[in-house]
Structures are given as structure tokens and as C-alpha cells.
Amino acid sequence: xxxxxxxxxxxxxxxxxxxxxxxxxxxxxxxxxxxxxxxxxxxxxxxxxxxxxxxxxxxxxxxxxxxxxxxxxxxxxxxxxxxxxxxxxxxxxxxxxxxxxxxxxxxxxxxxxxxxxxxxxxxxxxxxxxxxxxxxxxxxxxxxxxxxxxxxxx
Numbered sequence: 784x785x786x787x788x789x790x791x792x793x794x795x796x797x798x799x800x801x802x803x804x805x806x807x808x809x810x811x812x813x814x815x816x817x818x819x820x821x822x823x824x825x826x827x828x829x830x831x832x833x834x835x836x837x838x839x840x841x842x843x844x845x846x847x848x849x850x851x852x853x854x855x856x857x858x859x860x861x862x863x864x865x866x867x868x869x870x871x872x873x874x875x876x877x878x879x880x881x882x883x884x885x886x887x888x889x890x891x892x893x894x895x896x897x898x899x900x901x902x903x904x905x906x907x908x909x910x911x912x913x914x915x916x917x918x919x920x921x922x923x924x925x926x927x928x929x930x931x932x933x934x935x936x937x
Contacts, residue, residue, distance in 0.1 A: 849884050852880060852884075853884070853886070856877050856880060856881070892912045892913055892914055892932075892934075893912065893913040893914070894913070894914045894916065895913055895914065895915050895916070895918060896916045896917060897916070897917050897918070897919075898915060898917075898918040898919065899918075899919045900918070900919065900920050900923055901919045901920065901921040901922055901923060902921070902922045902923060903920075903923045903924070903925070904923070904924045904925075905923075905924075905925050906925070906926050906927055907926075907927045907928075907929070908925050908927075908928050908929065909929040909931070910928075910929070910930050910931070910933050911929075911931045911932060911933070912931070912932045912933075913932075913933055913934075914933075914934045914936070915933060915934070915935045915936070916936050916937070917936075917937055918935065
């Protein structure tokens, strides 16, 4: 009977040794898999951070360029004799720039004081929701001019 217990203990011991060997064999693969998942998640987070920083940098550069263009246009607008020296094309570029940068708002009536469009030839001009005060259209040819909700005063 004592021999049976001893053989049974030896069998259990070998079973535990066998289980420990299996665990030791599988452990490196499990650790490698876990480390791979952790590394992939960290790289993904890092890439998202880099992408966010790149987008912020691009946005800041765009704002800087808009501000620089705004300063250049301001210098042109406040230059002495702007009205008589600048062509209609450059004026239209300035207005287009102000519109595209949302500096001309469509939800508030625009005040165009001393607008100087003398001697221009343009078709299909549209003025909407604005106040034209002391505007100068002398000797201008503007067929199909459209005025909608416009206040004209001198």
C-alpha cells in the first residue's frame, strides 16, 4: 500500500513537471504576443499625436499666411491715392480675398463707405445687404446691376 502511494505521488510529481514544462514553453509566445499588442497600440497613439500636431501646424501656417495677406491688403487699402491708382482687377481680388477669409460677413449688412468704382466696365454686379455711403460710380458701365436690400446715401 505504501508503494501505491509512492507511485501515485511520483505520477503527480511528473504531471506537475510536465505542466510546468508546457507553461515554460508557451510563456515566451504569450509574452511576445502581449508585447506585440502593446507596441502596436503605442505606435497607433503616437501616430495620432503626430498627425494632430501636423494638422495644428498646418492650421497655424494658414492663419499666418492669411494674416500676412491681410496686412498686405491693408497696406494697399490705406495707401495714399488708392482709389485712383488701383485697377478694378486688384480691387476685385481684394474683395474676393476678404470674402474667402470670411472677413466680409453675409449675416451683417456691409458698410461700404466711399466705395470708388468710377470708370469701370462690369456686368452682372450684385450688391446685397449693404449700405453704400458716398459711393462713386462716375462714368461706369454696369449693365444688369442688381441691388437687393441696399441703402444708398450721400
